[in-house]
């Protein structure tokens with residue numbers, strides 16, 4: 306049982322089921338991020354927690370009180386929207402304390418709460434301004450201030466940073482992370498941005514087509530993705546996923562991959578359960594940073610395999626250089642050191658960290674387990 310329990314929750318619009326049997330137990334103080342592509346159902350799920358969307362079946366409970374039938378204003382939840390939803394004719398101070406006023410909180414207490422929250426968010430010099438006189442980032446802080454001042458059980462964030470420019474988005478992301486570290490409140494946060502999900506969360510629910518594909522810590526999701534969807538959605542550039550064949554040689558499973566020029570290479574690869582796949586096709590997943598030059602290889606890894614292949618193209622990106630080659634008749638991207646000395650057309654000896662590789666069943670696209 307969690308602090309916020311989502312139990313077997315389904316959502317249908319008419320005949321169309323858009324969320325299927327979602328089960329998540331959110332612990333007190335957790336920062337849970339719901340992430341997935343457009344239309345996967347993340348806003349719908351958040352809306353059901355907030356009480357803006359009726360729950361078709363299943364139940365949602367906070368502190369073990371089922372809230373299915375409870376009015377949004379009585380759920381003790383505060384929501385921060387993408388659009389900020391500030392009242393344009395009210396000052397920042399009035400925007401922040403409006404909810405308290407509605408709940409009959411006396412003026413001296415409201416003023417004290419405003420002062421605390423405005424200081425925390427570093428907007429105490431702006432409380433007399435109207436939203437129209439603020440920058441995007443300042444408006445976002447006011448929207449957060451309005452949520453914080455109410456001291457709710459759960460904070461809900463619906464893509465709060467998506468209206469900000471790239472630099473401000475990164476700054477505000479850090480601010481939100483700092484706030485969570487300080488206040489340790491329970492947060493459910495919706496985004497389609499996998500970097501926001503990785504950096505902010507204590508746990509991530511990766512969603513697709515109304516299903517939770519995987520629920521886990523950022524490290525679990527990144528290192529041991531449950532399926533090809535999760536593997537390729539989380540991480541940028543995406544995990545390379547190429548056809549390969551399992552060959553057990555001297556008792557050790559290997560992944561046999563076809564190189565650009567149609568020659569073949571065996572990569573020692575001892576993921577649990579793989580020996581049973583001897584002679585069969587798999588999908589081999591390798592993260593871009595697991596393919597390097599020999600000098601850049603991870604020294605802690607017990608399984609660095611050398612792979613000779615032709616470079617198709619290189620793309621310097623400042624801190625890294627992306628190098629494309631062909632594996633299994635697909636383009637594969639390696640993330641290399643910025644100063645690596647290679648160019649398109651070169652034959653190069655790559656170092657592949659097979660300790661980090663993942664094998665998927667090509668039919669179900671699920672990760673092969675023991």
Ligand SMILES: Nc1ncnc2c1ncn2[C@@H]1O[C@H](COP(=O)(O)OP(=O)(O)OP(=O)(O)O)[C@@H](O)[C@H]1O
Pocket residue numbers: 318323341342343344345346347348349350497
């Ligand atoms: N009122 C509605 N009637 C019918 N279908 C709806 C309705 N609202 C949403 N949907 C469908 O439910 C699914 C989930 O929508 P939802 O808005 O939760 O997705 P999302 O993951 O938040 O997407 P986005 O990132 O684009 O906001 C979508 O397929 C959408 O078309």
